[in-house]
Amino acid sequence: MIKNHRLKFIGLWLLHTFNKRYLSVNFDPVNACNLKCKMCYFTDEQYVQKLKGVFDKEDLALWAQRILPRALKLQVGCGTEPTLYKHLDAVFVLAQQYKIPHISLTTNANLLEKESLEKWIQKGLNEIIVSLHGVYQNSYEFFMGKGDYERFNTSLRIITELKQVYPHLTLRINYTFNEDNFLELRDFFKVFGSYSIDIIQLRPIRKLGETEYHNFKLDQIFPIYKEILEGFKIQSKARKITLIATDQIDKLQNRNNDESLIFQYTYCYISPTAFWHPDFKWRTESFNAYCKKTGWGKQIFSNIFKSKAKMKSLQSEHLNYDIDLN
Secondary structure, eight states, X not given: OOOOHHHHHHHHHHHHHTTOOOEEEEEOSBSOOSOEETTSGGGOHXXXXXXOOBOOGGGHHHHHHHHGGGEEEEEEOSSSOGGGOTTHHHHHHHHHHTTOSEEEEEEOSSSOOHHHHHHHHHTTXXXXXXXXXXXXXXXXXXXXXXXXXXXXXXXXXXHHHHHHHOTTOEEEEEEEEOTTTSGGGGGHHHHHTTSOOOEEEEEEOOOOSSOSOOOOOOTTTHHHXXXXXXXXXXXXXXXXXXXXXXXXXXXXXXXXXXXXXXHHHHEEEEETTEEXXXXXXXXXXXXXXXXXXXXXXXXXXXXXXXXXXHHGGGOOBOOOOEEEOO
């Protein structure tokens, strides 16, 4: 909502200085996935060989102590499948203990169980983000290798039922499109219209390593994009669904997003092999001790006075979206 980068950094500096929450903590507790989606790096054999490890249950309490007091949001599941983690209950217990305002779970929804999911909701889970790469069964199971279409639909039914009991819960669908699954969006609501969906994001394919599917062109989509998007907008509005997309597909290919200027100061990624910044010795030093050591607050403060041209170096590759709130 705030467009001026100076105001962004003033706000961020105040939050940091007064020990308030401003971090978006993205936690992959296990470097594994139960599926082999053809557009994902889990089909890149060389990459998968390096992607190993499980976050030690004994480290969860320290993980929470180090970072959760400054977390505005906790997203469990970022680039792997979190429901494979045997201690996911403990993660949500700690998130509730540290009173995280927003807690989300990103999943392919093939392993969700109603009993477990309800426990997580009771522990403060606000949002379930479900990945989807095909509307029809044949395309879904083709792109989401090892994915079970019926099991996926069962999970959506379970979430819809639980939303009746826990109305604060939101369901978001992230649909990754390419030249071979884009046309199916015409029938999205015919197939999934009975489910209680709150948010839909339409996102283009991105190169994530040497993946099994490697058609990254969007040429065939350009001529029909506006037509299909307009139909999708009408359907979303009628169902009071928030749509995250863009009116102009070429904007998606422009990755210089001004909204990403503060990204490196707010994004905190943690996995079995990574913990925010490599020089953060989280086992022996606190968040505040690290920030004092590195002059973190001073870095934020200095950005208030930099020109927008100089701030371009802080931009990260984030897609440009429009958000239709209904």
